[in-house]
Amino acid sequence: xxxxxxxxxxxxxxxxxxxxxxxxxxxxxxxxxxxxxxxxxxxxxxxxxxxxxxxxxxxxxxxxxxxx
Amino acid sequence: xxxxxxxxxxxxxxxxxxxxxxxxxxxxxxxxxxxxxxxxxxxxxxxxxxxxxxxxxxxxxxxxxxxxxxxxxxxxxxxxxxxxxxxxxxxxxxxxxxxxxxxxxxxxxxxxxxxxxxxxxxxxxxxxxxxxxxxxxxxxxxxxxxxxxxxxxxxxxxxxxxxxxxxxxxxxxxxxxxxxxxxxxxxxxxxxxxxxxxxxxxxxxxxxxxxxxxxxxxxxxxxxxxxxxxxxxxxxxxxxxxxxxxxxxxxxxxxxxxxxxxxxxxxxxxxxxxxxxxxxxxxxxxxxxxxxxxxxxxxxxxxxxxxxxxxxxxxxxxxxxxxxxxxxxxxxxxxxxxxxxxxxxxxxxxxxxxxxxxxxxxxxxxxxxxxxxxxxxxxxxxxxxxxxxxxxxxxxxxxxxxxxxxxxxxxxxxxxxxxxxxxxxxxxxxxxxxxxxxxxxxxxxxxxxxxxxxxxxxxxxxxxxxxxxx
Numbered sequence: 195x196x197x198x199x200x201x202x203x204x205x206x207x208x209x210x211x212x213x214x215x216x217x218x219x220x221x222x223x224x225x226x227x228x229x230x231x232x233x234x235x236x237x238x239x240x241x242x243x244x245x246x247x248x249x250x251x252x253x254x255x256x257x258x259x260x261x262x
Numbered sequence: 263x264x265x266x267x268x269x270x271x272x273x274x275x276x277x278x279x280x281x282x283x284x285x286x287x288x289x290x291x292x293x294x295x296x297x298x299x300x301x302x303x304x305x306x307x308x309x310x311x312x313x314x315x316x317x318x319x320x321x322x323x324x325x326x327x328x329x330x331x332x333x334x335x336x337x338x339x340x341x342x343x344x345x346x347x348x349x350x351x352x353x354x355x356x357x358x359x360x361x362x363x364x365x366x367x368x369x370x371x372x373x374x375x376x377x378x379x380x381x382x383x384x385x386x387x388x389x390x391x392x393x394x395x396x397x398x399x400x401x402x403x404x405x406x407x408x409x410x411x412x413x414x415x416x417x418x419x420x421x422x423x424x425x426x427x428x429x430x431x432x433x434x435x436x437x438x439x440x441x442x443x444x445x446x447x448x449x450x451x452x453x454x455x456x457x458x459x460x461x462x463x464x465x466x467x468x469x470x471x472x473x474x475x476x477x478x479x480x481x482x483x484x485x486x487x488x489x490x491x492x493x494x495x496x497x498x499x500x501x502x503x504x505x506x507x508x509x510x511x512x513x514x515x516x517x518x519x520x521x522x523x524x525x526x527x528x529x530x531x532x533x534x535x536x537x538x539x540x541x542x543x544x545x546x547x548x549x550x551x552x553x554x555x556x557x558x559x560x561x562x563x564x565x566x567x568x569x570x571x572x573x574x575x576x577x578x579x580x581x582x583x584x585x586x587x588x589x590x591x592x593x594x595x596x597x598x599x600x601x602x603x604x605x606x607x608x609x610x611x612x613x614x615x616x617x618x619x620x621x622x623x624x625x626x627x628x629x630x631x632x633x634x635x636x637x638x639x640x641x642x643x644x645x646x647x648x649x650x651x652x653x654x655x656x657x658x659x660x661x662x663x664x665x666x667x668x669x670x671x672x673x674x675x676x677x678x679x680x681x682x683x684x685x686x687x688x689x690x691x692x693x694x695x696x697x698x699x700x701x702x703x704x705x706x707x708x709x710x711x712x713x714x715x716x717x718x719x720x721x722x723x724x725x726x727x728x729x730x731x732x
Contacts, residue, residue, distance in 0.1 A: 196343075196344045197329075197332065197342070197344050199344075200328075200344040200346070200551075200553065201325050201328060201329055203553075203557050204324050204325040204328065204499070204557055204560070205325040207557055207560050207561040208322065208323075208324060208325060208560070210561065211322070211560065211561070211565065
């Protein structure tokens with residue numbers, strides 16, 4: 195009985211499964227839309243990154259210089 | 263799990279230089295061993311591709327392979343118990359121990375038993391449990407949980423282990439690895455011989471034969487599963503391979519990825535309990551197949567994490583794990599793997615911080631032997647967490663404000679001007695050394711350039727205007 199219920203549950207899930215296609219493993223971050231990226235990226239980091247990108251006087255050398 | 267938040271545990275880990283150094287050195291050693299072995303194996307990429315296909319095919323027909331595996335375990339003389347959750351699994355093992363008069367249990371390393379806290383359940387029932395994997399043995403003596411799924415005491419130095427043995431086992435202090443190993447070995451020998459029950463995990467269950475594959479480097483797994491009169495093996499329901507041929511692919515992929523060895527020292531294949539005429543082996547074999555959230559994971563959009571074969575390679579390569587170690591995650595499954603698996607198995611609401619414990623650099627995906635797209639799974643969990651409002655109110659409020667500003671160029675430009683002016687209030691010689699809360703987390707360890715007086719857009723417009731004029 196226990197076995198039957200256990201396996202029936204797995205069977206049911208597999209019927210509606212969202213397991214990735216074996217061939218599609220290269221779909222990486224591109225599968226997430228840019229809006230999703232915005233909504234899930236750590237907000238303080240995002241805000242600062244945006245501010246830095248828009249307003250920083252110099253390029254990445256300034257950022258590396260800033261590492262303590 | 264402690265009562266501290268993830269951020270508090272992380273802060274504590276970062277402030278502990280010993281942990282930091284031990285983890286960094288240990289994890290990088292694993293990475294370099296693996297890289298060295300892989301460099302001599304041009305077929306490794308094909309093996310990984312094949313391993314991924316095997317995992318996908320297994321999970322796509324999991325119900326079929328589970329039934330086949332259980333049938334074969336029973337045909338071989340073993341018993342199978344289907345456990346929906348941790349309580350059912352623990353209850354079965356505890357009752358079995360009570361029914362057979364078991365007083366002493368010796369254990370081989372098993373993350374599933376850590377997950378369900380089986381040791382605690384047995385100890386509450388008055389059964390003494392001793393871990394026999396050297397790392398687990400040390401962690402048990404120290405009263406700690408493992409900090410790594412392959413190397414449980416990666417966070418400890420040799421000196422710390424020497425001090426622990428001196429205190430707990432009443433032996434002379436030494437930090438020589440061979441001497442420490444000898445101490446543990448002599449201590450454990452009597453325990454192997456006097457235990458009534460051996461408990462192990464399962465690296466892979468082979469469906470076509472009902473065989474349990476167990477890999478160790480110390481030989482303790484073989485002792486645990488053959489010397490005591492009862493062997494109980496606990497297996498997550500996804501840990502199957504269809505055939506022996508598939509096992510031939512999965513084992514080298516696991517072993518190379520875990521420790522960089524081309525072959526682990528002890529590869530055990532256990533098919534049923536002792537048969538008549540055999541000189542050793544347990545009288546009884548019980549296999550507990552555990553769901554404990556795995557079927558929910560299978561139904562979720564992060565089902566791919568069930569491809570995981572628990573090699574620990576993603577932990578070793580992860581810059582976050584290397585910095586904070588395993589205990590900061592608060593879960594038995596740390597690192598990138600744990601940041602997906604823990605919230606999925608144990609609830610996103612309680613574990614919503616873990617998917618953020620990643621820089622999304624992608625190193626875990628690169629090194630994963632079955633090519634699990636961990637960064638993508640982490641993003642999906644962050645998304646789910648965000649939609650379920652698990653983040654603090656201030657973050658949600660900031661994001662709402664930002665989403666409005668970002669959709670209105672005029673507002674955005676105004677915001678930039680405000681940010682430029684306000685950032686200069688805190689700047690010293692064009693550098694932001696200290697920001698007020700909640701941004702101070704960023705400036706505690708690094709400086710930022712103050713925002714320019716003119717935005718790129720303004721500078722661009724001015725330049726174009728100058729060019730047109732000239």
